[in-house]
Amino acid sequence: MTKVEFVYTTYIKSTQQKVWDALTTPEFTRQYWGCELTSDWKKGSSWHSVRNADGQTNMIGKVLESSPIDELSFSWHLPDSNQESDQSRVTYKLETIADTVKLMVIHDKLESGSTMATNISQGWPLVLSSLKSFLETGTALDVWSLKPCIAASTQTKQEKVGAK
Amino acid sequence: MVEDANKVFKALADPSRRKLLDRLFEKNGQSLNELCLQHDMSRQAVMKHLDLLEEANLVVSIKQGREKLHYLNPVPIQEIYSRWIGKFEQPRLQALENLKQAIEDRENDKS
Numbered sequence: 459m460t461k462v463e464f465v466y467t468t469y470i471k472s473t474q475q476k477v478w479d480a481l482t483t484p485e486f487t488r489q490y491w492g493c494e495l496t497s498d499w500k501k502g503s504s505w506h507s508v509r510n511a512d513g514q515t516n517m518i519g520k521v522l523e524s525s526p527i528d529e530l531s532f533s534w535h536l537p538d539s540n541q542e543s544d545q546s547r548v549t550y551k552l553e554t555i556a557d558t559v560k561l562m563v564i565h566d567k568l569e570s571g572s573t574m575a576t577n578i579s580q581g582w583p584l585v586l587s588s589l590k591s592f593l594e595t596g597t598a599l600d601v602w603s604l605k606p607c608i609a610a611s612t613q614t615k616q617e618k619v620g621a622k
Numbered sequence: 623m624v625e626d627a628n629k630v631f632k633a634l635a636d637p638s639r640r641k642l643l644d645r646l647f648e649k650n651g652q653s654l655n656e657l658c659l660q661h662d663m664s665r666q667a668v669m670k671h672l673d674l675l676e677e678a679n680l681v682v683s684i685k686q687g688r689e690k691l692h693y694l695n696p697v698p699i700q701e702i703y704s705r706w707i708g709k710f711e712q713p714r715l716q717a718l719e720n721l722k723q724a725i726e727d728r729e730n731d732k733s
Contacts, residue, residue: 463650464650464681465650465651465684465693466695466696466697467679467682467695467697468679468697469679534634542629549656582697583696583699583700584700587701590701591701591704599704611660
Protein backbone atom coordinates (compact mmCIF):
# COMPACT_ATOMS: atom_id res chain seq x y z
CA MET A 459 0.00 0.00 0.00
CA THR A 460 1.20 3.49 -0.82
CA LYS A 461 1.70 5.80 2.10
CA VAL A 462 0.53 9.38 1.95
CA GLU A 463 1.16 12.42 4.08
CA PHE A 464 -0.65 15.64 4.79
CA VAL A 465 0.81 18.93 5.99
CA TYR A 466 -1.31 21.64 7.60
CA THR A 467 -0.30 25.06 8.88
CA THR A 468 -1.98 27.83 10.74
CA TYR A 469 -0.72 31.13 12.11
CA ILE A 470 -2.10 31.95 15.56
CA LYS A 471 -1.82 35.28 17.35
CA SER A 472 -0.68 33.84 20.67
CA THR A 473 2.45 32.65 22.45
CA GLN A 474 4.22 29.38 21.75
CA GLN A 475 3.64 28.28 25.35
CA LYS A 476 -0.12 28.86 25.04
CA VAL A 477 -0.33 26.96 21.75
CA TRP A 478 1.68 24.09 23.26
CA ASP A 479 -0.58 24.03 26.32
CA ALA A 480 -3.69 24.09 24.14
CA LEU A 481 -2.40 21.04 22.23
CA THR A 482 -1.31 19.02 25.24
CA THR A 483 -3.89 19.78 27.95
CA PRO A 484 -7.13 17.74 27.97
CA GLU A 485 -9.13 20.61 29.52
CA PHE A 486 -8.25 22.67 26.45
CA THR A 487 -8.49 20.03 23.73
CA ARG A 488 -12.04 19.16 24.84
CA GLN A 489 -13.08 22.75 24.17
CA TYR A 490 -11.87 23.17 20.59
CA TRP A 491 -11.41 19.53 19.49
CA GLY A 492 -14.33 17.77 21.10
CA CYS A 493 -11.95 15.18 22.58
CA GLU A 494 -9.71 14.99 25.63
CA LEU A 495 -6.16 14.08 24.61
CA THR A 496 -4.34 12.82 27.68
CA SER A 497 -0.66 12.02 28.26
CA ASP A 498 2.39 13.36 30.07
CA TRP A 499 3.72 13.81 26.49
CA LYS A 500 7.14 12.40 27.37
CA LYS A 501 9.02 10.25 24.85
CA GLY A 502 7.88 6.64 25.18
CA SER A 503 4.69 7.47 27.10
CA SER A 504 1.32 6.45 25.75
CA TRP A 505 -1.48 8.88 24.97
CA HIS A 506 -5.18 8.43 24.39
CA SER A 507 -8.14 10.48 23.25
CA VAL A 508 -11.60 10.34 24.81
CA ARG A 509 -14.59 11.79 22.97
CA ASN A 510 -16.63 14.39 24.89
CA ALA A 511 -19.83 13.16 23.28
CA ASP A 512 -19.89 9.63 24.71
CA GLY A 513 -16.76 9.15 26.81
CA GLN A 514 -15.39 6.53 24.39
CA THR A 515 -11.67 6.17 23.81
CA ASN A 516 -11.40 6.79 20.09
CA MET A 517 -7.68 7.09 19.38
CA ILE A 518 -4.46 5.95 21.05
CA GLY A 519 -0.72 5.97 20.45
CA LYS A 520 2.76 6.50 21.84
CA VAL A 521 4.87 9.62 22.12
CA LEU A 522 7.78 9.26 19.68
CA GLU A 523 9.59 12.57 20.16
CA SER A 524 9.00 15.39 22.59
CA SER A 525 10.78 18.72 22.94
CA PRO A 526 8.34 20.93 24.80
CA ILE A 527 7.03 23.95 23.20
CA ASP A 528 8.89 23.27 19.91
CA GLU A 529 8.06 19.82 18.62
CA LEU A 530 5.94 16.80 19.47
CA SER A 531 5.57 13.59 17.53
CA PHE A 532 3.31 10.63 18.31
CA SER A 533 1.88 7.51 16.73
CA TRP A 534 -1.84 7.53 15.98
CA HIS A 535 -4.23 4.59 15.60
CA LEU A 536 -7.63 3.22 16.57
CA PRO A 537 -7.74 1.45 19.96
CA ASP A 538 -8.56 -1.90 18.32
CA SER A 539 -5.84 -1.92 15.67
CA ASN A 540 -2.45 -3.14 16.76
CA GLN A 541 -0.92 -3.75 13.38
CA GLU A 542 2.11 -1.70 12.51
CA SER A 543 0.58 -0.84 9.12
CA ASP A 544 -2.43 0.82 10.80
CA GLN A 545 -0.24 3.19 12.75
CA SER A 546 0.22 6.63 11.33
CA ARG A 547 2.28 9.46 12.79
CA VAL A 548 1.42 13.01 13.82
CA THR A 549 4.05 15.72 14.30
CA TYR A 550 3.42 19.21 15.67
CA LYS A 551 6.02 21.88 14.90
CA LEU A 552 5.76 25.24 16.64
CA GLU A 553 7.67 28.35 15.72
CA THR A 554 7.33 31.93 16.91
CA ILE A 555 7.30 34.53 14.13
CA ALA A 556 6.98 38.09 15.49
CA ASP A 557 3.69 38.15 17.45
CA THR A 558 2.30 34.97 15.93
CA VAL A 559 2.93 31.27 16.29
CA LYS A 560 3.28 29.13 13.20
CA LEU A 561 1.84 25.72 13.95
CA MET A 562 2.56 22.97 11.46
CA VAL A 563 0.88 19.59 11.68
CA ILE A 564 2.35 16.76 9.64
CA HIS A 565 0.30 13.57 9.51
CA ASP A 566 2.22 10.86 7.66
CA LYS A 567 2.50 7.08 7.30
CA LEU A 568 -1.16 6.98 6.29
CA GLU A 569 -2.43 4.39 3.88
CA SER A 570 -3.46 6.00 0.62
CA GLY A 571 -7.23 6.00 0.15
CA SER A 572 -7.94 4.60 3.64
CA THR A 573 -10.89 5.78 5.74
CA MET A 574 -8.38 7.17 8.22
CA ALA A 575 -6.65 9.24 5.51
CA THR A 576 -10.01 10.63 4.36
CA ASN A 577 -11.16 11.42 7.88
CA ILE A 578 -8.00 13.12 9.04
CA SER A 579 -7.84 15.24 5.88
CA GLN A 580 -11.31 16.56 6.72
CA GLY A 581 -10.60 16.72 10.42
CA TRP A 582 -7.32 18.61 10.75
CA PRO A 583 -8.49 21.81 8.99
CA LEU A 584 -11.46 21.84 11.40
CA VAL A 585 -9.30 21.21 14.47
CA LEU A 586 -6.75 23.85 13.49
CA SER A 587 -9.22 26.58 12.62
CA SER A 588 -11.13 25.83 15.82
CA LEU A 589 -7.88 25.98 17.82
CA LYS A 590 -7.00 29.31 16.20
CA SER A 591 -10.41 30.71 17.04
CA PHE A 592 -10.20 29.33 20.59
CA LEU A 593 -6.83 30.98 21.27
CA GLU A 594 -7.50 34.26 19.48
CA THR A 595 -11.09 34.90 20.53
CA GLY A 596 -11.62 32.55 23.46
CA THR A 597 -14.38 30.74 21.57
CA ALA A 598 -13.94 27.47 19.73
CA LEU A 599 -15.86 26.88 16.52
CA ASP A 600 -19.41 25.57 16.44
CA VAL A 601 -18.35 23.12 13.74
CA TRP A 602 -18.02 20.52 16.47
CA SER A 603 -21.76 20.27 16.80
CA LEU A 604 -21.62 18.79 13.29
CA LYS A 605 -18.37 16.89 13.55
CA PRO A 606 -17.52 16.29 17.20
CA CYS A 607 -14.05 14.92 16.53
CA ILE A 608 -11.92 13.79 13.62
CA ALA A 609 -11.44 10.43 15.19
CA ALA A 610 -15.14 10.14 16.01
CA SER A 611 -16.28 9.59 12.46
CA THR A 612 -13.69 6.86 11.95
CA GLN A 613 -14.87 5.09 15.08
CA THR A 614 -18.54 5.43 14.17
CA LYS A 615 -17.91 3.83 10.81
CA GLN A 616 -15.97 1.03 12.46
CA GLU A 617 -18.77 0.45 14.91
CA LYS A 618 -21.33 0.40 12.14
CA VAL A 619 -19.28 -2.16 10.24
CA GLY A 620 -18.92 -4.19 13.40
CA ALA A 621 -22.65 -4.03 14.10
CA LYS A 622 -23.64 -5.51 10.75
CA MET B 623 -7.45 38.36 9.88
CA VAL B 624 -9.07 40.56 7.21
CA GLU B 625 -5.69 40.86 5.52
CA ASP B 626 -5.26 37.07 5.59
CA ALA B 627 -8.70 36.60 4.02
CA ASN B 628 -7.80 39.10 1.27
CA LYS B 629 -4.72 37.07 0.39
CA VAL B 630 -6.77 33.88 0.23
CA PHE B 631 -9.44 35.39 -2.04
CA LYS B 632 -6.79 36.96 -4.24
CA ALA B 633 -4.93 33.67 -4.53
CA LEU B 634 -8.13 31.80 -5.38
CA ALA B 635 -9.20 34.38 -7.97
CA ASP B 636 -6.86 32.92 -10.60
CA PRO B 637 -7.86 29.76 -12.53
CA SER B 638 -4.24 28.60 -12.93
CA ARG B 639 -3.72 28.76 -9.19
CA ARG B 640 -6.97 26.88 -8.55
CA LYS B 641 -5.74 24.26 -11.00
CA LEU B 642 -2.51 23.93 -9.04
CA LEU B 643 -4.54 23.40 -5.86
CA ASP B 644 -6.60 20.74 -7.66
CA ARG B 645 -3.39 18.97 -8.67
CA LEU B 646 -2.23 18.94 -5.09
CA PHE B 647 -5.62 17.68 -3.94
CA GLU B 648 -5.24 14.76 -6.36
CA LYS B 649 -1.67 14.10 -5.27
CA ASN B 650 -0.33 15.84 -2.19
CA GLY B 651 3.36 16.60 -1.71
CA GLN B 652 4.58 17.32 -5.24
CA SER B 653 7.86 18.91 -6.26
CA LEU B 654 8.08 21.90 -8.60
CA ASN B 655 9.27 19.58 -11.39
CA GLU B 656 6.26 17.31 -10.98
CA LEU B 657 3.86 20.25 -11.01
CA CYS B 658 5.50 21.72 -14.11
CA LEU B 659 5.18 18.43 -16.01
CA GLN B 660 1.39 18.47 -15.75
CA HIS B 661 1.06 22.17 -16.41
CA ASP B 662 1.17 23.92 -19.74
CA MET B 663 2.78 26.92 -18.09
CA SER B 664 6.38 28.00 -17.91
CA ARG B 665 8.38 26.90 -14.90
CA GLN B 666 8.67 30.53 -13.89
CA ALA B 667 4.89 31.05 -14.01
CA VAL B 668 4.27 27.94 -11.89
CA MET B 669 6.85 29.19 -9.38
CA LYS B 670 5.18 32.58 -9.20
CA HIS B 671 1.75 31.05 -8.64
CA LEU B 672 3.13 28.73 -5.96
CA ASP B 673 4.70 31.71 -4.18
CA LEU B 674 1.34 33.49 -4.07
CA LEU B 675 -0.40 30.35 -2.85
CA GLU B 676 2.22 29.93 -0.12
CA GLU B 677 1.86 33.57 0.84
CA ALA B 678 -1.87 32.97 1.32
CA ASN B 679 -1.02 29.80 3.32
CA LEU B 680 -3.01 27.67 0.88
CA VAL B 681 0.12 25.73 0.03
CA VAL B 682 2.79 24.62 2.48
CA SER B 683 6.20 23.49 1.30
CA ILE B 684 8.68 21.26 3.05
CA LYS B 685 12.29 20.67 2.05
CA GLN B 686 13.04 17.02 1.51
CA GLY B 687 16.61 16.45 0.47
CA ARG B 688 17.29 18.70 -2.48
CA GLU B 689 13.62 18.98 -3.38
CA LYS B 690 10.86 21.14 -2.02
CA LEU B 691 7.54 19.32 -1.75
CA HIS B 692 4.26 21.23 -1.91
CA TYR B 693 1.19 20.37 0.13
CA LEU B 694 -2.38 21.60 -0.08
CA ASN B 695 -3.34 23.46 3.11
CA PRO B 696 -7.12 23.99 3.30
CA VAL B 697 -7.02 25.54 6.80
CA PRO B 698 -7.52 29.16 5.57
CA ILE B 699 -10.52 28.03 3.50
CA GLN B 700 -11.94 26.34 6.60
CA GLU B 701 -11.48 29.62 8.49
CA ILE B 702 -13.41 31.51 5.82
CA TYR B 703 -16.09 28.82 5.83
CA SER B 704 -16.44 29.03 9.60
CA ARG B 705 -16.50 32.81 9.53
CA TRP B 706 -18.98 33.30 6.69
CA ILE B 707 -20.97 30.12 6.24
CA GLY B 708 -20.80 28.41 9.61
CA LYS B 709 -22.77 31.20 11.23
CA PHE B 710 -25.62 30.80 8.75
CA GLU B 711 -25.89 27.16 9.72
CA GLN B 712 -26.24 27.99 13.38
CA PRO B 713 -30.01 28.79 13.36
CA ARG B 714 -30.68 25.57 11.45
CA LEU B 715 -28.67 23.57 13.98
CA GLN B 716 -30.49 25.29 16.83
CA ALA B 717 -33.81 24.39 15.20
CA LEU B 718 -32.75 20.74 15.01
CA GLU B 719 -31.62 20.82 18.62
CA ASN B 720 -34.99 22.30 19.69
CA LEU B 721 -36.84 19.63 17.75
CA LYS B 722 -34.77 16.88 19.37
CA GLN B 723 -35.45 18.37 22.80
CA ALA B 724 -39.19 18.60 22.12
CA ILE B 725 -39.35 14.94 21.02
CA GLU B 726 -37.36 13.79 24.01
CA ASP B 727 -39.59 15.77 26.38
CA ARG B 728 -42.66 14.15 24.86
CA GLU B 729 -41.11 10.68 25.20
CA ASN B 730 -40.34 11.41 28.84
CA ASP B 731 -43.91 12.56 29.47
CA LYS B 732 -45.23 9.26 28.11
CA SER B 733 -43.13 7.10 30.41
